[in-house]
Amino acid sequence: MARYEDADWRESMRIRYDYTHMLADVVGEHRGTTQGQLDEMAGRLTAAIDVLRLRRSPNDLAWMDLPYQKDSIAEILGYAREVEGVYDDVLVLGIGGSALGVTALKSALLPYYANYMSPDVRRHPRLWVLDNVDPGWVMAALRLLDPERTLVIVTSKSGSTTETMAQFLIARGWLQERLGESTACHIVAITDPEQGPLREIAGREGYRTFAVPPGVGGRFSVLSSVGLLPAALVGIDIEELLAGAAYGDELAQAPDLQHNLPGMAAALQHLAYHRGQRISVLMPYSQHLRDLADWWRQLWAESLGKKMSTDGRRLNVGPTPVLALGTTDQHSQIQLYVEGPPDKVISFVAVERFEEEAPLPPARPKEEGIAYLGGHSLAELINAEREATAMALAEAGRPNATYIVPEVNPFTVGQFIYLLEMQTAISGFLYSVNAYDQPGVEAGKVATYALLGRPGYEAQAIELRTTQAARPRHIV
Amino acid sequence: MARYEDADWRESMRIRYDYTHMLADVVGEHRGTTQGQLDEMAGRLTAAIDVLRLRRSPNDLAWMDLPYQKDSIAEILGYAREVEGVYDDVLVLGIGGSALGVTALKSALLPYYANYMSPDVRRHPRLWVLDNVDPGWVMAALRLLDPERTLVIVTSKSGSTTETMAQFLIARGWLQERLGESTACHIVAITDPEQGPLREIAGREGYRTFAVPPGVGGRFSVLSSVGLLPAALVGIDIEELLAGAAYGDELAQAPDLQHNLPGMAAALQHLAYHRGQRISVLMPYSQHLRDLADWWRQLWAESLGKKMSTDGRRLNVGPTPVLALGTTDQHSQIQLYVEGPPDKVISFVAVERFEEEAPLPPARPKEEGIAYLGGHSLAELINAEREATAMALAEAGRPNATYIVPEVNPFTVGQFIYLLEMQTAISGFLYSVNAYDQPGVEAGKVATYALLGRPGYEAQAIELRTTQAARPRHIV
Numbered sequence: 001m002a003r004y005e006d007a008d009w010r011e012s013m014r015i016r017y018d019y020t021h022m023l024a025d026v027v028g029e030h031r032g033t034t035q036g037q038l039d040e041m042a043g044r045l046t047a048a049i050d051v052l053r054l055r056r057s058p059n060d061l062a063w064m065d066l067p068y069q070k071d072s073i074a075e076i077l078g079y080a081r082e083v084e085g086v087y088d089d090v091l092v093l094g095i096g097g098s099a100l101g102v103t104a105l106k107s108a109l110l111p112y113y114a115n116y117m118s119p120d121v122r123r124h125p126r127l128w129v130l131d132n133v134d135p136g137w138v139m140a141a142l143r144l145l146d147p148e149r150t151l152v153i154v155t156s157k158s159g160s161t162t163e164t165m166a167q168f169l170i171a172r173g174w175l176q177e178r179l180g181e182s183t184a185c186h187i188v189a190i191t192d193p194e195q196g197p198l199r200e201i202a203g204r205e206g207y208r209t210f211a212v213p214p215g216v217g218g219r220f221s222v223l224s225s226v227g228l229l230p231a232a233l234v235g236i237d238i239e240e241l242l243a244g245a246a247y248g249d250e251l252a253q254a255p256d257l258q259h260n261l262p263g264m265a266a267a268l269q270h271l272a273y274h275r276g277q278r279i280s281v282l283m284p285y286s287q288h289l290r291d292l293a294d295w296w297r298q299l300w301a302e303s304l305g306k307k308m309s310t311d312g313r314r315l316n317v318g319p320t321p322v323l324a325l326g327t328t329d330q331h332s333q334i335q336l337y338v339e340g341p342p343d344k345v346i347s348f349v350a351v352e353r354f355e356e357e358a359p360l361p362p363a364r365p366k367e368e369g370i371a372y373l374g375g376h377s378l379a380e381l382i383n384a385e386r387e388a389t390a391m392a393l394a395e396a397g398r399p400n401a402t403y404i405v406p407e408v409n410p411f412t413v414g415q416f417i418y419l420l421e422m423q424t425a426i427s428g429f430l431y432s433v434n435a436y437d438q439p440g441v442e443a444g445k446v447a448t449y450a451l452l453g454r455p456g457y458e459a460q461a462i463e464l465r466t467t468q469a470a471r472p473r474h475i476v
Numbered sequence: 477m478a479r480y481e482d483a484d485w486r487e488s489m490r491i492r493y494d495y496t497h498m499l500a501d502v503v504g505e506h507r508g509t510t511q512g513q514l515d516e517m518a519g520r521l522t523a524a525i526d527v528l529r530l531r532r533s534p535n536d537l538a539w540m541d542l543p544y545q546k547d548s549i550a551e552i553l554g555y556a557r558e559v560e561g562v563y564d565d566v567l568v569l570g571i572g573g574s575a576l577g578v579t580a581l582k583s584a585l586l587p588y589y590a591n592y593m594s595p596d597v598r599r600h601p602r603l604w605v606l607d608n609v610d611p612g613w614v615m616a617a618l619r620l621l622d623p624e625r626t627l628v629i630v631t632s633k634s635g636s637t638t639e640t641m642a643q644f645l646i647a648r649g650w651l652q653e654r655l656g657e658s659t660a661c662h663i664v665a666i667t668d669p670e671q672g673p674l675r676e677i678a679g680r681e682g683y684r685t686f687a688v689p690p691g692v693g694g695r696f697s698v699l700s701s702v703g704l705l706p707a708a709l710v711g712i713d714i715e716e717l718l719a720g721a722a723y724g725d726e727l728a729q730a731p732d733l734q735h736n737l738p739g740m741a742a743a744l745q746h747l748a749y750h751r752g753q754r755i756s757v758l759m760p761y762s763q764h765l766r767d768l769a770d771w772w773r774q775l776w777a778e779s780l781g782k783k784m785s786t787d788g789r790r791l792n793v794g795p796t797p798v799l800a801l802g803t804t805d806q807h808s809q810i811q812l813y814v815e816g817p818p819d820k821v822i823s824f825v826a827v828e829r830f831e832e833e834a835p836l837p838p839a840r841p842k843e844e845g846i847a848y849l850g851g852h853s854l855a856e857l858i859n860a861e862r863e864a865t866a867m868a869l870a871e872a873g874r875p876n877a878t879y880i881v882p883e884v885n886p887f888t889v890g891q892f893i894y895l896l897e898m899q900t901a902i903s904g905f906l907y908s909v910n911a912y913d914q915p916g917v918e919a920g921k922v923a924t925y926a927l928l929g930r931p932g933y934e935a936q937a938i939e940l941r942t943t944q945a946a947r948p949r950h951i952v
Binding site: 016017018019020022023026095096097099100111112113115116117131132133134135136137138139140141144159160161162163165166168169170172173196197200201204218258259260261264265278279285286287288297298301302304305306307316317318320322325326327328330331332333334335336337338339340341342343344354355356357358360361362363366367368369370372373374376377378379380381382384385387388389391392395396404438439440441443444445446447448449450451452453454455464467468471472473474475476 | 492493494495496498499502571572573575576587588589591592593607608609610611612613614615616617620635636637638639641642644645646648649672673676677680694734735736737740741754755761762763764773774777778780781782783792793794796798801802803804806807808809810811812813814815816817818819820830831832833834836837838839842843844845846848849850852853854855856857858860861863864865867868869871872880914915916917919920921922923924925926927928929930931940943944947948949950951952
């Protein structure tokens, strides 16, 4: 029996949310939320959960059912067994939603510095995620790898993402030069099941493919093959990950605000936004969870940063997500958070039990200045600092909350991912925006095509050049 | 003759600042700056530069003279020669200003993936910076290294930084266990020249030491031994780095706003802040420069995020620095920047010439969807995307500027560091704050000591427990 089939174990791995320091009683009337405001939100939460339940379907919000995809899991695990021992390196080409989730899973669930371990300790391929087109960086990555022992995963839902397809052209050439005919065995495509350039190329060239399910947008795709395939290839327990996500789903169904974690977090953040606290900081005190916060940055920014409301009013709304890391950023950002403008909400992520304690040896005689550290451990230290920082912020009238994660494992990571997705979906209702589109990136894409001379964008190219020529440059 | 001694070469490596898209003509009257507003700032800039010139001295703003420290450079290079070939790994223990600058130099100036290269290709030790106290992460790093072949650099200006001294206790124990008596040869301390626990310990145990010059605060210390010693040990040309910084100093002396890069950037950002654009995004389109932007995050937040003005008025002021990376964050944050609230200024960093072009192989017949990429290179692509994004933001009425870096090398990185430090110092005057203290972190430090039971903090411990006990927790 897998441990996650035990209800007691699941309950022991339940993520909680401490919002004591979000309340007006603690941080002051103008900075915090009152019980009355929360009561007013209760009805809106019920409505949001009802709507989400109605829209939950393969044709609409398909991401909500990702925890339950038995067939895809079997397919992914089957492929992982098939290629076991064949590759030393797995190289993911992708950007945005095709990269951030993979990186989050890698950082959270592989041992630290896994890519530096010797193959027999690691027992799985190394995992690399190339999510930029910096030329030196991309080429240096390829020079590090042996094409004969590398699997390239190209991930693009549309199959036409400029950066990813540019990387694909380079990586295919790099494989081809060494492997000739057998290049196709070294490429896997994760893309739309039916259409798009990547789907067509994969079909013609005979690549193994996995589908991004219809209705699952990039930033909600980490629990689809997009995140699961690379994770499975490097030995992450994706069944436990999905069991955790299903548990998060269960928690998110609680109908009343006081027991609904994502609903309470969404409500408090929404109220804070309308009090002028428009910057939302996520600050894990765990190196493992840093990249999960970076994944959330996309989820939050692209889903909620919108010009128009769903009923056509101009809003220009959206909290700005900021990633900070504890304790590191105590020595970089906390000065501003405590003393700067009161325009932020800080959400800490606490880990209750770390994989090891790291006890501190006692200081020597005469080392009075550091003697107080002896007898403590790094685990105690990092948690004491988090607690101290949360209290100091509260005393300074700065609202903050804490997600409490019992320990970092596939179950809690899957659970946290699902809870944050639900929090985002509920927030979409509260802000009255469509959380699933991104119309604001279109203009930049068109301008890129125009600058690169893509056929069909000639008119835009002329327009751009004209605008630029007419505009005097101001340069120091 | 070193290339930086050639005036033409230096001029060819001059960093520029394009602020076209910051102006009201382009982004609209309520979003951008008018010529009239800039004219009003000109006098304040002159005053700021005069004051900085007066305060520039070993007893006050000592960081301003760091580009010219011949003696320290000789000492650092002498030590680097002394230990050449002795170590495989250099492990820096430090946090905040003791880590961010080292990491920025490492990322910018070492080859990508340098730590993965074979020793004969790399020709220098690997460099690791441990800037957190996550127990699993710290212990995993130590397990990766061989104490016999590792140099541990402990950096703390005060000599008492909790996180760093906790790491020191662990690292010293780790060395001791294997090396016994010769442990001291494997530890270097960078700290105050006279006082503090680390200085005392180093004296007693016989560690090699380097000084953080008096008057140089942590976040302005990257061009002191704090950044230079680790950089020199891994083969970064620190003389060229300082020559670049000196060139930045020269540029920053221009008395008129129209020719003073840091002055113009500070003035435009300050005007934007008071228009409600309180979030300042730094977005390099270069993987090398990502961590330099992270270093700047501390510089900007801790220097400008202040409760009180220098003349004792309560301000609670300070822009919130945000790090974004191009093109990566186009697929994460740009939706929000284009459509969300108009509360941001985006500063791009453009690199004109990359270390390689990375030409794209042409697509194959029938691959119409990606054929437009053929004949271009990744270098062209990344720069086209930056340009397209800047234009799209401008069209949406979102102010943005671009630092133009001819190429990434020690000279331009030193120059950029100095320019950003000057921009911060000038901003300090514009915001009327002391840019060199950080009183807001004190409460958190005290609370940490109290929670850890440090002698002398018993009263605070009781107070904390009392506050906590009296405060009902609210947890979902």
